[in-house]
Amino acid sequence: MTLRALTRAALIAVAALVMPVFASSASAQISVIVSASQTKNLSEREVAEIFAGASTTWPDGTKAQIIENGDAVLTQKFFAKVVKKPTALVRSQWTKLALSGQGAAPKKGASAAEVKDLVNKSAGGIGYINTSDLDASVREILKVP
Amino acid sequence: MLARRARMAVVALALVPAVAGAQDALQVYGYFSTRLEKVFQLPVANGTAVERAASPKEFSQPFFNVMMQHQFDPRFKAFINLNGSGAENIDVRNLWGEWTPSNAFNVRVGKVYRKFGLYNEILDAVPTYYGIEAPEAFDADHLLISRTTTAMVYGVVRAGDGRLSYSVSTDNGEGRDITGTLPIGADVNYNFGRGSYTVGLSGYTSGGATNSDREVGDGSPKTGVLPWMARDSFTVINAYSEARVGAFTLQAEWAQADHKAQRDADAVVQVVNGAGINAAQRARFLVNANGPVNASNVNLNGDHTIRTWYVRAGYSKETMRGEVGPYIQWDYYSNPETISSKRFGGDAEAGEADDGAFGKGTAGVLYRPVPQVAFKVDGSFHQYKFLGRTVRYPEIRIDLSYAFGL
Numbered sequence: 369m370t371l372r373a374l375t376r377a378a379l380i381a382v383a384a385l386v387m388p389v390f391a392s393s394a395s396a397q398i399s400v401i402v403s404a405s406q407t408k409n410l411s412e413r414e415v416a417e418i419f420a421g422a423s424t425t426w427p428d429g430t431k432a433q434i435i436e437n438g439d440a441v442l443t444q445k446f447f448a449k450v451v452k453k454p455t456a457l458v459r460s461q462w463t464k465l466a467l468s469g470q471g472a473a474p475k476k477g478a479s480a481a482e483v484k485d486l487v488n489k490s491a492g493g494i495g496y497i498n499t500s501d502l503d504a505s506v507r508e509i510l511k512v513p
Numbered sequence: 514m515l516a517r518r519a520r521m522a523v524v525a526l527a528l529v530p531a532v533a534g535a536q537d538a539l540q541v542y543g544y545f546s547t548r549l550e551k552v553f554q555l556p557v558a559n560g561t562a563v564e565r566a567a568s569p570k571e572f573s574q575p576f577f578n579v580m581m582q583h584q585f586d587p588r589f590k591a592f593i594n595l596n597g598s599g600a601e602n603i604d605v606r607n608l609w610g611e612w613t614p615s616n617a618f619n620v621r622v623g624k625v626y627r628k629f630g631l632y633n634e635i636l637d638a639v640p641t642y643y644g645i646e647a648p649e650a651f652d653a654d655h656l657l658i659s660r661t662t663t664a665m666v667y668g669v670v671r672a673g674d675g676r677l678s679y680s681v682s683t684d685n686g687e688g689r690d691i692t693g694t695l696p697i698g699a700d701v702n703y704n705f706g707r708g709s710y711t712v713g714l715s716g717y718t719s720g721g722a723t724n725s726d727r728e729v730g731d732g733s734p735k736t737g738v739l740p741w742m743a744r745d746s747f748t749v750i751n752a753y754s755e756a757r758v759g760a761f762t763l764q765a766e767w768a769q770a771d772h773k774a775q776r777d778a779d780a781v782v783q784v785v786n787g788a789g790i791n792a793a794q795r796a797r798f799l800v801n802a803n804g805p806v807n808a809s810n811v812n813l814n815g816d817h818t819i820r821t822w823y824v825r826a827g828y829s830k831e832t833m834r835g836e837v838g839p840y841i842q843w844d845y846y847s848n849p850e851t852i853s854s855k856r857f858g859g860d861a862e863a864g865e866a867d868d869g870a871f872g873k874g875t876a877g878v879l880y881r882p883v884p885q886v887a888f889k890v891d892g893s894f895h896q897y898k899f900l901g902r903t904v905r906y907p908e909i910r911i912d913l914s915y916a917f918g919l
Contacts, residue, residue: 413707420757422708423669423676429615430587452707454760456836457829459884460641461757463919466542467638468626469582469592469607473540473919491587 397499398446400510403488410494412450415510418494420451421461424471426492431472434462435486435495438478446496449512542918543579544640548572549911556865556904558791563900574598578606578637588613594637606637607661617668627662628680628700629715630751630766636660640887640914643762643827643840643879650751650768650821655848655860657749657770657819658717658737659687659726662698675705678713687723687736691744694721702753709758715751722746725858729780730787733855737770740858741780742815747772760829767822772850774815778808788854793867797849817850827879838879840891845872862895871897877910885916 400415402408408426410418417423418432425431437443440455447458465471475490477483480501487493487506494509502508551570556563576598584590594607609623626634632651635642650657667680682698697720702713719737722744727734729741738745751768781798784790785806796802797812804810827840846863853864863869877891889912896905 416707417676420708422704425613425616425669427616427671429613429619431584431590431613452709452759453757454829454831454836456831456838456881456884457757457760457762460829463884463916464635464638464641466540466582466919467544467578467580467641468635469580469594469609470634472582472584473542491584 396445398442398449398496398512399499399502399508400450400494400496400512401484401487401502401506402494402509404505404507405488406507409509412510415494416450416452419447419458420453421458421465421471424465430492433472433490433493434474435483435490435493436474436476437480437483437496438476439480439498442496442498446512539581539583540918541579541581542916543577544914544916545575545577546639546912546914547575548645548913550908551910552906552908554906556899556906558900561900563902563904565906596637615668617670619667621665621667622663624661625663625665625682626660627658627665627682627698628667628678629658629698629717630700630713630753630768631711631755631764632766633660639912640916643825643838644842644875644877645889645891645910645912646875648766648821648823648825649844649846649873650766650823652846652860653735654733654855655819655846655851655863656735656737657751657768657821658698659684659735665698667700672703673705675703675710678702678704687719687738687745688726688734689724691723692721694719694723696720696723709756711753711755713753715749715753717749719745719747727858729783729857731858733858733860738772738774739815739850741777741784742772742774743777743780743813745772745774745815747774762825762827762829764825765823768820770819772815772817772819774817774850776811776813776815778811778813781811782806782808784852784857788852788857788859790852790854791865791867793849793869794852794864815850817848819846819848819850821846835880835882838881840875840877840879842875843872844875846870862897865899866897867901868898871895885919887914887916888912 444455447455451458462474466473475486477486480497483495483497484506487495549572552568554565555568557566579595582592590611592609596606597603607624609621609625611621613619636647662682663684665682669676669678680700686694686696698717700715702711704711725734725738725740726736727740749770753766756763799810800812823844825842827838830837847870848863849869851864852859853861862871873893873895875891875893880888891910893908894905
């Protein structure tokens with residue numbers, strides 16, 4: 369085998385290893401979801417304020433019910449991109465609101481299916497899932513790249 | 514009596530879903546906590562000399578805070594907050610119902626923590642904030658005002674890049690009603706930067722002359738009026754700010770309470786005779802400090818001003834083994850009218866100082882191995898003027914809490 373052939377083989381191998389990573393990153397978008405029957409929308413800023421704990425309600429006064437996704441990596445990425453704070457600080461803020469009665473205690477879905485189910489069952493429910501898990505049972509109000 | 518009332522409150526809230534047709538289940542959550550505090554080398558007077566004394570450690574019996582809330586309609590919500598260390602020792606901290614016709618207008622009625630500064634509403638959320646002790650403005654030994662109110666209107670409106678919040682509250686007043694007072698509390702704050710920054714102003718007026726909820730000898734008041742006042746008309750103003758940027762939390766708050774007060778001569782005689790006051794306090798309470806201790810020698814003018822402020826900073830670092838959060842704090846409190854004896858309604862820290870003022874620096878760390886468990890350890894040094902000298906003494910605290918249902 370010549371040096372050129374070896375180099376080509378090595379490049380192909382590296383490309384094969386790296387491509388799925390890029391493909392995965394490209395597809396790993398996050399969707400902020402609400403119940404399919406929910407007709408109201410939220411701006412990105414309003415979504416950030418709700419998950420940051422700065423706001424506990426929808427613009428019309430309906431209490432917001434946060435549904436946390438049990439996927440730790442997804443949650444960390446979502447908080448970093450939308451709320452722009454560490455996961456521990458965001459959770460601590462939710463707990464503070466619940467312990468003082470200012471906001472509802474967050475609910476947690478272990479899987480995307482559970483998050484969607486809780487969003488549909490909870491008045492004012494708002495959650496986040498991988499965009500690839502999106503289906504007609506819920507409505508996407510924001511896509512996070 | 515309290516335990517019975519607490520049980521009735523729990524049963525009432527539990528019955529609400531059945532009556533109203535529940536949308537969501539009743540949420541029950543809270544935390545258990547325990548704390549150890551130890552002061553070292555406490556300055557004590559021996560004539561005009563300052564000596565150091567050992568102080569016993571204080572280990573608080575594990576206590577619980579149980580919260581229940583129920584959103585039984587999109588517009589109606591109920592909340593209960595119970596605190597205690599046993600069935601016979603249950604304190605109903607909050608018990609309120611809330612009506613929310615819109616974001617701009619909410620009505621909360623019951624036993625309600627008023628919106629006042631950064632901490633009054635969240636003082637029972639100890640596991641969530643940096644530090645173990647509340648800022649001095651909210652220390653139970655020397656409250657600026659009562660923590661709770663009975664009716665509060667509040668709301669929030671969008672304003673520019675952020676959200677403008679307001680609240681107005683009223684209640685039955687601080688102590689026994691003297692002149693038909695109408696106390697008013699208010700708060701306005703602006704939150705912006707996607708929830709990262711808050712600046713605000715809180716205020717309170719007693720709305721006329723009132724007095725304390727405690728008699729001399731019954732301990733520290735739960736209100737802003739000292740037990741030896743016959744009447745006290747006062748106002749409080751409080752400014753605060755908070756920045757939560759990335760992993761950092763920075764807080765600063767300043768408050769001043771202006772009291773136009775008249776002392777009760779007989780109560781002051783009890784204080785001077787039994788509370789072990791210092792020379793500055795004696796000179797304040799008596800017309801002639803070297804004269805006889807009787808009602809005719811009591812200086813009835815009890816006007817005084819209380820000032821307090823603090824700055825706090827914390828940082829959250831997520832590691833493979835949980836969250837680590839170092840923090841530093843500086844508190845200042847000044848109340849020239851108070852005394853050291855808690856039993857007589859004073860404050861052990863400010864009351865020991867010659868001028869009623871002290872500073873307290875604190876450094877500590879919060880460790881959360883899992884979100885439900887918070888372990889905090891910190892150390893403070895207290896600094897004040899004592900017998901004409903600046904003295905300091907250290908204190909350490911350890912706090913462990915476990916949250917459930919969250």
